[in-house]
Amino acid sequence: MITGKAKIAGVMGWPVDHSKSPKLQNYWLSQYDIDGAYIPLPVDPQQLGTAVEGLKSLGFQGCNVTVPHKEKIMPFMDELSARAQKIGAVNTVIVQEDGRLKGDNTDGFGYMAHLHQSVPSWTASSGPVMVIGAGGAARAIIVALIEAGVPEIRLINRTESRAVGLAESLEGPITVIPWAEKDANLADVTLLTNTTTLGMKGQSALEIDLTLLPQTAVVYDIVYVPLVTDLLRQAQEKGCQTVDGLGMLLHQARPGFKAWFGEDPEVTAALHSYILSTDS
Ligand code: ATR
Numbered sequence: 001m002i003t004g005k006a007k008i009a010g011v012m013g014w015p016v017d018h019s020k021s022p023k024l025q026n027y028w029l030s031q032y033d034i035d036g037a038y039i040p041l042p043v044d045p046q047q048l049g050t051a052v053e054g055l056k057s058l059g060f061q062g063c064n065v066t067v068p069h070k071e072k073i074m075p076f077m078d079e080l081s082a083r084a085q086k087i088g089a090v091n092t093v094i095v096q097e098d099g100r101l102k103g104d105n106t107d108g109f110g111y112m113a114h115l116h117q118s119v120p121s122w123t124a125s126s127g128p129v130m131v132i133g134a135g136g137a138a139r140a141i142i143v144a145l146i147e148a149g150v151p152e153i154r155l156i157n158r159t160e161s162r163a164v165g166l167a168e169s170l171e172g173p174i175t176v177i178p179w180a181e182k183d184a185n186l187a188d189v190t191l192l193t194n195t196t197t198l199g200m201k202g203q204s205a206l207e208i209d210l211t212l213l214p215q216t217a218v219v220y221d222i223v224y225v226p227l228v229t230d231l232l233r234q235a236q237e238k239g240c241q242t243v244d245g246l247g248m249l250l251h252q253a254r255p256g257f258k259a260w261f262g263e264d265p266e267v268t269a270a271l272h273s274y275i276l277s278t279d280s
Contacts, residue, residue, distance in 0.1 A: 007036040008059070009260040012043045012051060012073075013066035020275055021064050024253055027274055028265040036061075036261050043069065052076040055095055061260035062094040062101075064253070070136065077103035083147075086170070087140045092256040107137065108144030110252025111222070115191075117251070117267065118243045119218050124148035126190045132156050132182065132206065133195035134163040137222055139170075141195055146172035154189070156182045158196075186213040192235075193220040199229035206231050215239045222248055227276070246272060 011021040017040065025038035041063060043051040048069055053076075055063060065073050070089040074080065077090065078100040084090050090103035115122055129150050131138055134157035145153055153174045157163035160178060167174040177185050186192070192213065198206035200223045208231065213219075219235035224245035232242040250267045258264045 001035070002037050003035050005035055007034070007061050007261055008039070009036070009061045009063055009256070010039040010041040011064040011066060012041045012048075012069055014043055014045055014068060016040045016042045016066065019066055020249065021066075021253060024250065024271075024275060025257060027271060028257055028263070029261065032261070032263045032265065034261050034263070045069070045072065048072055049076055052093070052101065055093065055101070056099050060095055062092065062256065064256055065091050065093060074103060077101050079103070081105065083108060083143060086143045087136075089136055089140070091252065092259075094256075094259045104255065105140060106252045106255045107140035107248075108147070109255060110248045110250070111141050111193075111220075112144045112148060113251035113254070114247035114267075115218070115220060115243055118247060119241050122191065122218055124150045128152040128154060128189055129191040129193070130154040130156065130182070130185065130189045131193050131195060132208075134159070134166045135195065138195040139166060141193060141222075142166070142170060142172065142174065146170065150191075154185055156185075183209040183212065186210065186217075189213060189217055191218045191220065193222070194229075194231055195222050197223070199223045199231055201225045205229070208234075210234050210238055210240075213238065213240065218243060221245055224249065246275065250275065 011019050022038055022040050029036050073090050079102045081104040084103050084105040087105040089105055092104040092106050094102045154177050155163045155174050156177050158179050163176045167176050194206055197203050218241045220243040221229045221231050222245040223229050227244045235242050
């Protein structure tokens, strides 16, 4: 039930119809019995500035931001969180009490929160980690891993120059390793993360030989369609603990919900199943 006092937020994207955020945020609004609504906001890239202004004019609490606006929205913010600055992209906008817009990026938070929830015994200090990919998702994850205090990040990307550029732009213990040498560098890795689109439905699988990876390593794939990718299946066959990509999506939504609607929402098994169901 929405009253005249309802708090309103949404997600800006172009297109936005694929976004799972409305289903997710409205689940929490209903679960916590909050007078609020969360709606899709299809924003043509040409209209981004006026749409952002409109958030204030229309009394929105804020919004999430998705492709293709995550970088382009930055100049329209009055303030950026330290992590949004480091990541160079915004996925959460908060209209503050004085009307100033704060841009945040919660992707790295979502990655870490899901890792801690799925593998509570994982600690950043336990050894080297390997990250595959050097796009926007990799950047957010590497910023979070550096902040968590991992001793070494082995970064591997098909286009090596992009990995070098990413490593140079961040201050951290990052070593760029050639694509062809990823298998040979797995022997002491404690956490392996795929941040590329390889393994996603309709894409080819990530070709990797996990023979040298210790059984104690955690393998994390940010792809969530399918939930168990070829990489995760291989890791499970070895006896490694695995982490799928859906929880990262669910956890990254928590800080926005907290800022707009006042509750830090829970990510439960029931929520995972609900988001995966296609009938609602
Ligand atoms: P996102 O912002 O979601 O991370 P992105 O910036 O397009 O998306 O990055 C996609 C990542 O997947 C990149 O690391 C890309 O590698 P390149 O930099 O070499 O393009 C990686 N990727 C996509 N398709 C790939 C493929 N077929 N083989 C290897 N890597 C691939």
